[in-house]
Amino acid sequence: MNAQARLVDDEVRKGLEGLGGWRLAAGAIAREFRFASFVEAFGFLARVALVAESLRHHPELTSSYDRVTVRLTTHDAGGVTRLDLDLAARIDQLGDR
Amino acid sequence: MNAQARLVDDEVRKGLEGLGGWRLAAGAIAREFRFASFVEAFGFLARVALVAESLRHHPELTSSYDRVTVRLTTHDAGGVTRLDLDLAARIDQLGDR
Amino acid sequence: MNAQARLVDDEVRKGLEGLGGWRLAAGAIAREFRFASFVEAFGFLARVALVAESLRHHPELTSSYDRVTVRLTTHDAGGVTRLDLDLAARIDQLGDR
């Protein structure tokens, strides 16, 4: 299966079942993470950046004090792909959240 | 002068005159920065995070591949303050943009 | 008490009693931290950097794959000060180690 083929919404929702806190909206999956402080939030953001660069797949990241929102979509496919679900799972496994 | 007193829009616009690329919108000042790559964009984001933490004043940061948008407002004042203008100036002085 | 006055070795050792894993050597205190991966190690390094910049007191940091060594001394005092012990305590409180 092509990791970069666009999934239909039912496939995305099925893929999200194993992940906590992600939602499907407007052709992307997104999750908000909260932390004890800006320092902890940035430590998370930095780890997400390293994972994203190593996969050559980059989320939209929004940081607002103790919150980080990660939004994933595959532009070339025009929607959510297996690659987005894989990156979401990798992000969920990052330490200390 | 209290660095955390809300400025009226004319004061903000006057303060932005010395800064390039910042705009006033919806009670905040914002600027978008573009970079050669995600790696360079993240290097900028990391430096902004250090400056923000050292001033105990945290912007809303949005990162999308080679672009970083910085949005500054002072929540306690309900709008833009001298502190936001000062942080904007500090961010503009960061290297390599 | 001046946070930047050099402590004698017995004072440093007493100060380290409440901290786990720090050792005194050659006019500095140091601790090695290990992580599950380079990504986790860098997330820690980033958080240490933010705390250090906000205190205007910067450790010597060595990163080698999954290990980060933090070494603290106060150059102006020529040895270990209360400021170093305080920063060590702040670093120990960072998440997920």
Next chain:
Amino acid sequence: MNAQARLVDDEVRKGLEGLGGWRLAAGAIAREFRFASFVEAFGFLARVALVAESLRHHPELTSSYDRVTVRLTTHDAGGVTRLDLDLAARIDQLGDR
């Protein structure tokens, strides 16, 4: 040519000719970078970390206020390889130094 085959010292020195400031010592190549501030030094360190993780090849990094030392070797080869020279070149191309 295998990018991970150990190079003899003459090959390393020849490879370093095109790079400024790197030196060969004790089975590794190293370079020290200086910056205007700790903030700029950390911005560089963060970019090196992203490049390293994306290549799955991690330098030894030492940060001391405004200086960052990057040391590269390939443990599995017991010395310097083409991979180290390639990463050195990538690091030299990072912005704003």
